[in-house]
Amino acid sequence: MARKKIALIGGGQIGGTLAHLAALKELGDVVLFDIVEGLPQGKSLDLAQSGPVEGFNAKLKGANDYADIAGADVVIVTAGVPRKPGMSRDDLLGINLKVMKSVGEGIAKYAPNAFVICITNPLDAMVWALQKFSGLPTHMVTGMAGVLDSARFRHFLAEEFNVSVQDVTAFVLGGHGDTMVPLTRYSAVAGIPVPDLIKMGWSTQEKIDAIVQRTRDGGAEIVGLLKTGSAFYAPATSAIEMAESYLKDKKRLLPCASFLAGEYGLKDMYVGVPVIIGEGGIEKVVEIDLQGEEKSGFDHSVNAVKGLMDACKAIDPTL
Ligand code: TXD
Numbered sequence: 001m002a003r004k005k006i007a008l009i010g011g012g013q014i015g016g017t018l019a020h021l022a023a024l025k026e027l028g029d030v031v032l033f034d035i036v037e038g039l040p041q042g043k044s045l046d047l048a049q050s051g052p053v054e055g056f057n058a059k060l061k062g063a064n065d066y067a068d069i070a071g072a073d074v075v076i077v078t079a080g081v082p083r084k085p086g087m088s089r090d091d092l093l094g095i096n097l098k099v100m101k102s103v104g105e106g107i108a109k110y111a112p113n114a115f116v117i118c119i120t121n122p123l124d125a126m127v128w129a130l131q132k133f134s135g136l137p138t139h140m141v142t143g144m145a146g147v148l149d150s151a152r153f154r155h156f157l158a159e160e161f162n163v164s165v166q167d168v169t170a171f172v173l174g175g176h177g178d179t180m181v182p183l184t185r186y187s188a189v190a191g192i193p194v195p196d197l198i199k200m201g202w203s204t205q206e207k208i209d210a211i212v213q214r215t216r217d218g219g220a221e222i223v224g225l226l227k228t229g230s231a232f233y234a235p236a237t238s239a240i241e242m243a244e245s246y247l248k249d250k251k252r253l254l255p256c257a258s259f260l261a262g263e264y265g266l267k268d269m270y271v272g273v274p275v276i277i278g279e280g281g282i283e284k285v286v287e288i289d290l291q292g293e294e295k296s297g298f299d300h301s302v303n304a305v306k307g308l309m310d311a312c313k314a315i316d317p318t319l
Contacts, residue, residue, distance in 0.1 A: 003058070004028030004247055007069035007111060009103050010078035011040035011062065013229055014119060017236035018076055019047055019060060025240065027247055029059040031068050034079070040064070066106035072114045074243045077130065079103050080120040082230065093122065093308065094315050100126055101316075104133025115246045115281050116141045117239050118257075123176040125308035127257050128270040132319055138259035139281040145176030146255025146272040147238035148231075152218040153182050156211045160203050163189055171255055171288075172215065173272045174301030175308075180272070181297040182212045186288065242277055249279040258282050264298075271305050 006022045008015045011034035019030050030047075032040040041062030048060045061068065069075065080096040100120070107116060107130075116136060118127035127143030134141065149172035158165040170187035174180045187194045198205055214221070222231040245252035258275045260266040263285045274286040290298055313319050 004073045005031065005069075005071055006243065007031045007033060007072035007075045007114070008078070009033050009069070009075060009106070010080065010120070011036070011043055012078060013232035014078040014236050014239075015040075015076075016043045016047075017232050018078070018239060019043065020050075021236055021240045022243075023047055023051065023056050023058040023060060024054060025244070026056050026058055027240070027244060028073065029061075031061050031063050031072065033063045033066070033069060035064065037064055038062075066110050069106065070110045072111040074246060075107055075111055075114045075116045076239050076243065077103055077116065077118045077120055080126075082121075090311055090315070093125070093311050096120055096122075096126055097129055097312055097315055100130045101133045104130050104135075107134045107136065112136060114140070115243070117242055118143045119235060119239055121176070122308050124257050124270050124272070124305040125312050128259075128309060129312055129316075129319060131259065131270070137281070138261070139283070141259070142242065142275070142277075142282055143176075143257025143270060143272075144235070144239040144242055145180075145257055146172055147241055148235050149176065149180055149182070149215060149218065149272075150255055151234055151238060153187065153211070153215040156214055157187065157189070157194065160207060160211060161189055161197065171274065173255055173274070174298050175271055175305040176257070177301075177304060178216060179297070179301035179304045180216055181294065181301055182215045183294055184208060184212065185291075185294065245277040246279065246281065251276050251278040251283070253286060256282070258285055260285065263287050266302060269302075269305060269309060271302055 006028045008018050011032045019032050034040040044060040044062035080099045083092045118130050120126045123143050123145045131141040150170045153170040154168040158168045167190045171183045184194045256275050257270045275282045276284040
């Protein structure tokens, strides 16, 4: 049986880490694509040379030509530019929207049967635009944010309760940004919901509220520490978890930016919701009950995503 093929569009911080993880986990052969000449080739060669030591079997190739992604089973997109000082949100949106257009066309031409995971920010608007530009079926195009945001929430909760991260599950829904919605009621330690743990005296509502806020600010906290660039290890791991669920038909239930066709009362947009990922791509959008502040927080987040989509439409009326 031929090895699977993983194409990574964008060979920067996350792209390089994705290549490393895909090789270490032997998910398949890897093509690292970037518009910068030499960068993906250099990273691929370096990673390939770690193979004899690690003992993984995977071919790694750097590319500047979309033809090299031909027949990819999975495409993970990190291509784009980060926000620089003096640049408005709309400036960034305009540039990354153009990037999504060229990436979408490349995928449509060379990897139309792939499962596509977008990571580029602003995430919910970019994955929506990428699906439109590529023309791939909506169940084959998804965005990574919720797995990362939930992992941050889980890490902070595990520290607070002094338990293994393995036993902490958590859900963060909504758009990726300040308005994301960490759901305490759906977060648990070995099945014990966080509100029950508060009642049991394991923590206080104030401490959990502070953790919810730290989760929302999780990306900014790391940007503030790094000074140049944003988080890349945890974002890459999160996208690999999604890719693995598709490639191995694991049917994981993960929070992902997914296309909605009436679920949650929303249509024709992408936002973070629980989904099942298996061999069919996004096989199911899971509609969970949202109450009170959960519902109003989710609605607020949805409106923020719609605002970004409107800004995209103003820049590119073909959307
Ligand atoms: O949860 C999430 N979704 C995120 C998103 C968490 C962390 C970071 N998130 C976003 O991912 C971040 O805001 C960026 O938009 C992407 C990629 O982050 P990364 O840290 O990997 O950015 P880099 O290192 O700047 O890499 C981007 C690469 C760089 O090598 C460029 O040369 C390349 O993208 N690039 C392109 N590649 C292909 N095609 C085009 N047009 C292109 N333009 C730039």
